[in-house]
Amino acid sequence: MVVMTIVSAVGLLVDDRVLAGAAIWAKPFKFAVSFVVYALALAWMLTLLTRGRRVGRWAGTVVAVSSLVEMAIITGQVVRGKRSHFNHATPFDSALFDAMAVTVVVLWAGTLVIAILLLRARIPDRAAAWAIRSGVVLALVGAGLGFLMTQPTEEQRAAGDLDTADVIGGHAVGVPDGGPSMPFTGWSTTGGDLRVPHFVGMHALQLLPLLLMTLVALAPRFARLRDPRVRLRLVLVASAAYAALTALVTWQALRGQPLVHPDGATLAAAALIVAATAAGTYGALRPSPAPGPDPSGAPEQPSSPSAKESVS
Template identity: 65%
Template sequence: MSSWRSWHRPLMVFAASMAVVFVVSGVGMVVDDRVLVGSPIWFKPLKFSASLMIYALTLAWMLSLAGRGRRVGWWAGTVVALTGAIEIVIITGQVIRGKRSHFNFETAFDGMLFNIMGATIVTLWISSLIIVILLFRSPMADRAAAWAMRLGAAIALVGVALGNLMTRATPEQEAAGGRSVSQVVGAHSVGVPEGGPAMPLTGWSTTGGDLRIPHFVGMHALQLIPLFLLALIVLAPRFTRLRDERVRLRLVLVASGTYAAVLALVTWQALRGQPLIHPDGATLGAAALILVAAAAGALVSLLSTTPAPTPAQGSADDTEKELVA
């Protein structure tokens, strides 16, 4: 495990700045009672700063483990930090102005800011893709750890890309003339107006689909799949099977496949205009299939691999082979 001092410096500085924005936004939630689209106006920079801080810290750690293309990785990480900073500056600036940062074409200036945000997200995605490629090309001693990072980062890329679904005009906006007429183009919610009843903390719609859910689920594979491996390592002293790297690798692959299936499920659910907390029979059936497949995969992973021989056993076997020879 590398020391945090060797982690990508620009991403670490960016993460520290996001911690500051998070605190400022928290204060804003307390002292500023303005509400925008049914939510406290400082809620968006609060959520974005927390998400970007975690994202930056995870990438900074992963880049410290990449054995190849360190210079390319440094530049890619730096671009992620710069584009993330531009994103949060625009979001916070629009909060100060009392304006929406996303989907806002009320004025030419608002539209320009949203287009800049779109360009920064595309640039951030491409830079993150470069980091993922470096992770796939870098050999690592622990295969389970290597694949936990690679697959977590790859699924996170899909999660970031799913955010593009929110920029499409809704049927109502298209009927009104699209961007040429409407002041707002794009939405988080599907099938219901923005700003309706929502879940606490997340702000996700409780009456319709919400495209922020697959975006969130996908992005945080970057942390959750490596954390799953960490849990296996912590449990290994108590469970003999988990001490075998081959077992941990198979469980990581099963967990990654299950996570990708869940991401597909919540995306399908949101696009059908269905609230996360009110699934229909089709959604529940698909979830049950995913659960059964995950359980079967975990069982096969635990039972199909014989424990690796201990050093003592290996030495005895080698000695016996030498005597026979």
């Protein structure tokens, strides 16, 4: 995928073809970059398994192979100058899209197996355990939202003749694909776009563990963060906020509303999420109460090791 990132970047520079309103090499470039960070995160998480490691290795291999097959089809269609997604123009194009649909299902199933193994793994630091498990579960939700794009749009249903249509499904909601869009991401600026919740959900896999790593890195400078219980509470707040954000952008997209033009209901919901997150963060940063004296007069037991020591 690193190699394909470079190849696609070169394609963006030297190939001026445009397909569905975007540079033809933009899709393989974005997919390659996404697969790089996705695979790195999963590979790191597999090292944390305490049981079922062989199953985890097989699941990781399945994810790698299925993503490779999907990337090969996307790139092959770019070379042919054809759409890779939602393309039913010819039996061959339709067969390629169906094959991609199978690889996505297989990739999702492989990730699900890894998620189950992580839920059963004994990770000493509770904050780390919650960051990893929340991240992989939300990533599965985000990946699953991608299946909404394969369904015929309302406009396609209204036009009829789905059996003979060249394109079935799409990213946009309420407007055709290929219209005005945001730079680089290509997300629609005139209608809803299902790629937004798909992207947000999938990248919880990296962002929530990165949040915890940041908290651990800042702990030497901020006394509150040295307390493992504070870090755990912050991770729980962040996980809930991320889940709420994923739900919000999904709701927004399904109503045919662009990400950059939210209406009053979307803004009100976003404000509630921000307020709840701020309140949760404030509560999480409160110092934990010191343990009281033992009524029996027994000496206090030594505290449990810190998250950093546990990870070491």
